[in-house]
Amino acid sequence: MVVALAMEWRELLFANWPVDPDVVSAHLPDALAVDSHDGSAWLSIVPFTNAAVRPRRLPSRLGIDLPELNLRTYVTVDGTPSVYFFSLDAEGLLGVIGARLFHYLPYYYARMRHGDDGNGRNRFESRRFHPGARPVRFQASYEPAGERLDPTPDSLATFLTERYRFYTEAPDGSVRYSNVNHDPWPLYPADVTIEENTLFRANGFADPPGEPVCYYSPGVDITASPSRVRKNATR
Template sequence: MVVEIEMGWRQLLFENYPVDPAIVEPHVPDGLDVDTFDGSAYLSVVPYTNIDVRPKGLPAWAGSPLPELNLRTYVSHDGVPGVYFLSLDAQGVPGVLGARLLQSLPYYYARISMDSTGDRIHYRSTRRHPGARHAAYEATYGADGDPYEAPEDPLTEFLLERYRLYTESPSGRLRTTAVEHEPWTVYPAEADVTTNTLFAANGFDKPDSEPVRYYAPGVDVLARRSQSV
């Protein structure tokens, strides 16, 4: 039985590239519609760390950390908006295996380091998953402006205020997982990205558009059980 999971998402950079929807559509399963904002789909690179990852009901001290990096896009199913993950790189072997087996999420094992100097986060990820395409990412990032609530801005709300993720099982069936957390508080972000091969690893050319970037200190999250749609 798949349990519900509690965790915290911390020190996130959302690096959001507007792209032509036709670029994204071949990478999204049948049954999901690519969501757009002012005619653009988005590909988003999100480095961060999970903290206190544990089954619902256990105390936070019983959880474990799980630094992570994902490439995602935005979709809907029968009008219900959500996130579709193209790839997820994570440090913890048990978490990677569990997410692959139990939630059909495209996780890959990676070596990830994450530390800080003052108000800047230094993040580095290198994929080490056997048989997977190489993917690496390195950046220094942090807040660069005043905080605001994501629902206050239409684009920020479109990109961040999503409470459902969609996946495709090995048999081709769509599945969904609901997530619960408070609305995002975000800052405009400054980022110096020195390495990013996630797009190539997922079959995309690097977008020629300028990304919209946000930094978020984080939220506490409850992930419900995955279910068929």
């Protein structure tokens, strides 16, 4: 039985690259349409710690902490702005298995480190060890750099972060979604150094040119609904 989940997303980096919409569209299920901002689609890498993950009715002290790294883009389905996940790497083997079996999410087992680097910056390191999967290595450090942002509804920051539904494609080709609920993201400009990143190539993309647009967030508490099939959405 698939249950709703509660979790606490902490110390996030949103690193975002503009790309041609046709590049993204070629990697999406037919049921999903690319969502663009100022004519560009966006690919985003998001490292963070997914803390106190548990069934929604359990107290947070019974949850587990999972460092996580995902590659995502932005789509619309029936007019609803949403996220589409290409891949999600995570530290916990049991969590990865459970997310694949019960929530149909493309999780991959990785060994990760996420914490303070000793100088007040977040340090995130990930190396994928999932059997049969393409290898991924990612290393970055980041920290907030400036005052808290106050993004307008039509801003790029809002476009990239304020999404309350995510989609994935299950192994059988069906398109599935979950709804999420959380407070608006507290966002800051981010100072970021990315030392190694093979996540794009592992998902069939060329490395986007240029520097990413980056935001930092200390995090929010999140609830996610059970995974549901979008009807009439198979290839």
